[in-house]
Amino acid sequence: AEEMMIRSEKMSVAGQLAAGIAHEIRNPLTSIKGFLQLLQAGVNREDEYYKIMVDEIEKMETITSELLFVSKPMTDHKELENLPELIDDVVTLLNPQAGLKNIEILWKQESNQNVKCDRSQIKQVFINILKNAIEAMEKPGYIKVNDYIHHNEILIDIIDEGPGIPEEVIHKLGEPFFTTKQNGTGPGLMITRQILERHGGRLEILQNEDTGSTFRVILPKP
Ligand code: ADP
Numbered sequence: 001a002e003e004m005m006i007r008s009e010k011m012s013v014a015g016q017l018a019a020g021i022a023h024e025i026r027n028p029l030t031s032i033k034g035f036l037q038l039l040q041a042g043v044n045r046e047d048e049y050y051k052i053m054v055d056e057i058e059k060m061e062t063i064t065s066e067l068l069f070v071s072k073p074m075t076d077h078k079e080l081e082n083l084p085e086l087i088d089d090v091v092t093l094l095n096p097q098a099g100l101k102n103i104e105i106l107w108k109q110e111s112n113q114n115v116k117c118d119r120s121q122i123k124q125v126f127i128n129i130l131k132n133a134i135e136a137m138e139k140p141g142y143i144k145v146n147d148y149i150h151h152n153e154i155l156i157d158i159i160d161e162g163p164g165i166p167e168e169v170i171h172k173l174g175e176p177f178f179t180t181k182q183n184g185t186g187p188g189l190m191i192t193r194q195i196l197e198r199h200g201g202r203l204e205i206l207q208n209e210d211t212g213s214t215f216r217v218i219l220p221k222p
């Protein structure tokens with residue numbers, strides 16, 4: 001694993017991305033091919049095989065649509081947007097998913113800030129982080145979302161009660177397609193970082209003292 005990490009550090013981002021895509025698409029393709037061959041040979045477990053193949057195709061669909069997003073040219077549709085309203089929208093969107101796991105999203109709005117941003121991109125940032133927070137939590141509990149101003153920056157903390165992130169995983173979070181989840185696809189955090197960079201902002205990941213992690217989104221004040 002250590003060898004892998006050193007190698008990936010040397011590889012360019014484009015190279016990593018290409019290697020990741022090749023890997024992520026080859027696996028489902030191999031699996032689909034195998035099941036097609038079984039069907040061709042006349043095995044009688046059709047329903048089961050079709051289901052697996054559809055699942056594999058869906059994986060490839062997710063990967064390709066996420067890739068299209070990353071490869072989009074840097075469009076500049078930045079407008080002054082009200083941040084609390086934007087976060088309200090995201091929390092409303094993810095509340096049902098949180099509810100299924102008895103997780104409550106506590107969104108405490110402090111500053112009524114506007115940000116100069118591409119609304120859908122910044123929404124994507126909060127969707128990615130909140131989804132990860134929900135997925136990380138194994139027990140019912142709370143995800144806190146707080147915003148505040150520090151100097152000339154707007155900080156939004158998303159604090160979960162999951163297991164936190166192991167040291168060796170933290171270093172890999174920027175790599176495209178890095179995931180520890182069985183059904184994970186990986187580019188979520190890379191896209192998140194990229195969007196924030198495009199907005200003159202950044203992402204900080206902190207370990208909570210008790211349990212869980214804090215994802216801190218930092219955006220410049222307009
Ligand atoms: P995916 O969600 O598809 O795995 P991401 O890029 O969104 O891809 O996240 C990459 C990895 O970062 C996850 O697989 C997980 O190991 C780790 N991670 C992200 N958010 C959290 C969190 N809130 N708590 C613990 N681990 C996390």
Ligand code: MG
Nearest residue numbers: 128131132188
């Ligand atoms: Mg994710």
